Amino acid sequence: MAQIAQVLVDVPTMQTNRPYSYQIPSAWQSQVQPGMRVVVPFGRGKRRVQGFVLKCDDATTYDGDLKAIDAVVDLAPVLNTEALKLTAWLAASTFSFQITCAQTMLPAVMRAKYQKLLRPTAETPAAVATEIFHGQPSVDFDQIATTPAIVSQLLRLQAAGEVDVYYQVKNQARHKTLVGVKAAQSLPELAAAEATVRTGAAKQLALLQGLQTLNGETITQRDFSACFDVSEAVIRTGEQKGWLEKTAIEVYRDPYATANIKPTQPLKLNAEQQVAVDQIVAAVDQPATTTFLLEGVTGSGKTEVYLQSIAAALAQGKTALMLVPEISLTPQMVQRVKGRFGKAVAVLHSGLSSGEKYDEWRRIRRHEAQVVVGARSAVFAPLDDLGLIIMDEEHESSYKQDDAPRYHARQVALWRSQYHHCPVVLGSATPSLETRARAEKGVYQRLVLADRVNNRPLPAVSIIDMKKEMQQHAESNFSRALLVALQDRLDRHEQSVLMLNRRGYSSFVLCRDCGFVLKCPNCDISLTLHMDTHTMKCHYCGHEEAIPRVCPNCHSRQIRYYGTGTEKVEEELQDLMPDARIIRMDNDTTRKKGSHAKLLTKFGSGEADILIGTQMIAKGLDFPNVTLVGVLNADTALGLPDFRASERTFQLLTQVSGRAGRAEKTGHVYIQTFNPDHYAIRFAKHHDYEGFFKYEMHMRHQGGYPPYYFTVQITASDLDEAIAAKRMYQLLQWLKPRLTPNTIILGPTPKPIARVNRRYYYQIVIKYKQEPNLENTLTTLLHETQAQQRQGLQIGIDVEPLHFM
DNA sequence: AGCACGCCGACT
C-alpha cells in the first residue's frame, strides 16, 4: 500500500516547480490516486495549499520529516494518466510551471481559492475578542491587517497563542441542483389520504393523485407542478402532511438546452469531399498517426467533411474533438454539430459561465458526451479513446495562448494524436505557412477541396487605390466606387458587409494647434476615444479618463478627434446614406454576453442593410443575401513590424471575400488600399493561395524566418527602463556562448509598444534551425533569473511566438 | 507565493 504521495503544489515559482513528498494518512492509503487534488501544509507557517498527486510510492528519496496530506479533495482523479503526462510535456515545451499547466487543463472552478483567517483561541483575552472578532467565529486576516503596525501586532498575538491563524482552502466548484419531489408514503396510504382532505381542496387531491402516478420515482418540483397543475404552495403543504419529501437533484447547467435544435442529415458529398472523408476515416483505426491538411476554399464544404468523419469515428466507438476559433464558435456552428450528433455533443467556449464549463467538462469525463466542440482550451477536453481531432481554420492566431503557459493548441492536438494513435485534420482555406510547408515535405498529408459546393464562382474582387481616391476627392473612408456599389445593393434590397482592420485605426484626440496627442499615463500608446461611454480608454491596461475639452498641453480649444474607429465609419456612412439601416459590430457593441449572436441574428433576418465590423465579421458567418463585401482599410496591418503581416493580410482578405455571394447571387468584393501593388493584396484579388504561398515562402527564405527557422522570443520587463535594457544586454552575452554559431540572435530591442502598464519591455528573438541545447539553456536561464524576478524584473519565454510586437 | 530569519538604521 502506497504511503507516500508525490504532490505538485499550487505555488507557481521556479523553485517549487517539482513534486514534494507527503505522508498519506493510513485511512486514505487505499483511496488516494495519482491525478487527485489534495490539500497539504506547505512552508514553515500554517500555510495550506492545494496540490495534485503525481505519483503514489512506498518510499521517497527525501530524508527529512514528511508532513501528511491534510485533505483529499476528489473521489476520483481529475487528471488521468494522459493528462498527467501532457502536463509534464506542456510545462517543459512552453517553459512554464507544471502547476500552471495542470490548472490550465481543468475548468477554472477547480482552482482553489485561499483565505487566511484569524480565529480566537482559549487564551484570547476578552478585550482582543471584542476588538478583533466582534463576536464572529473568525475574521479575514487581510481585511484586518491593513497596516504594517497591525500586522506585527497580530503576529505578536499569534506568537503568544492569543489568536490562531488558519488557512482555508476553498473549492469553488458547485453542483447545480433542482428541488425534486418524491412520494413519502405507500400507494394505499396516499389513496387513503384522499379522504382526509377538506371538501373542495381540489389541488390537494390533484397532488395526491399525482404522487400516486410517480411509481416511487423522483421528478423535479418544476415538472411536477406543471404536470399536475399544482402550485409550489400546495406541494409545501403536502410535504408538511408527510405525503411527499423534497430532495435535491443534481443537474447539469446546459446553456443550449432550451435552444430548438433541428436534427440534420448528412449531405451528399462531391467527389473531392468523399475522397477526403475516406482518407480520414481510413486513418482512424490505423496504429500510425496521420496528420491531414484539408485545404479548401470558402464554401467548399469542409464542415461536412468534418461531420461525416466524426460520425465514422463515433461509429467505431471512439470519441472526437473539434476545435474552432473562438470567433467562429457561433450559435449557427453549434447548431450544426448538435443537429448531427445531438446530446453526444459538449460545447466549450469562453461565452459559457464557469459553472457551465465545469458541467460540460464533467459530462465529457463521465463519457456522457463523445463529441467536443470548442475553442483553444477545449484541446484539453478529457475525452478517452480519441478517434479523431479536427482543427478548423488552423491558421488562426487565437489558437496560441498569449500568457503562460504559452501553448499552441495545434501542438497539443498533435501530442494527443500521438498518444491516442488517432488522425488530426488541420483545415483551412489559407493554411499557415508552417503547416502548408510541412504538407509540401510530406510530413502532413494534403487533401484538397478545390471546388465550391454547387460550383458557385468566387466573387469578383476590385482593388481601389486610395491614394488616387484621396487626390480626386475630399477625405473620406469611402471611395466613389464603393459608395455606388453600396447604393446599388440598397436599391436591390441586398445586404452588404463592411470590414475595418481595427489595428492602428482607432480614434484618438489630437490638438490642431500644438499637435498634442492624449496618451495613456501607464503605456506607450495613445488613448482611444469611446463615444458610447464618453471616455478615453487605453486598450492595453484599461486606463480610462474623461474626454478633454481643451488641450492639456497648450490649453487651446482646437482639440479634435482623429482617426477612424467603427463608430466614426458608421456615423459617416449614415450621413452619406440616411436611409440605410446599419448594424455595427465591434468590441463595444458585443461585450455583453449574447449580444454578438443577437446582432448577427438581426442582420441575418434582414433587419439591416449594412453590417460594419472589425475582424470578427470576417469569420464563419454565412448570410445568403450578402452580395457586397467592402474592406475599408486593407493595409493597416501591412505596416506593422512583423514578418507575418503579409500572411495575415492575405488570410483576412481571402476570408472576408468568402462572405460575398454564398447563395445563388454572385458577390462582389471591394478592397480599399494605399498599397494596391502589394503582393498580399494582388494574390488576394485572384483568390490565389498557391501563388501567395510560393511568393511568401521565398520572402521567408530570404529573411530567414519561419518555416525556414524556428523562433523563440525572450522578453524582459521592468518598471525602470534602464534595468530592463541592461539585463537584456547581459542576457545576450550569457546566451551567445551557449548556442551554436549558426543560431541568430536578434536584439535586444525595445518592443514596438515599449511601455505597457508602466513597465518597459525589451525583447530578444532567437532564430535557429537546430539547437540541441536550447531547452537546457532556457531552463537554466529561468532558474538563474528568478533572484532578479524578486527585484521586479520579469522574464518571459515564448516558443514560436505569433506576434512580434 | 508567503513565511522566517538575519542584518541594519532609528527610536523609546
Add this chain to the structure above:
DNA sequence: GTCGGCGTGCTC
C-alpha cells in the same frame, strides 16, 4: 537596547 525596514533562502 528594541522595533521594523528589507534582502535572502526555503518550503516535503
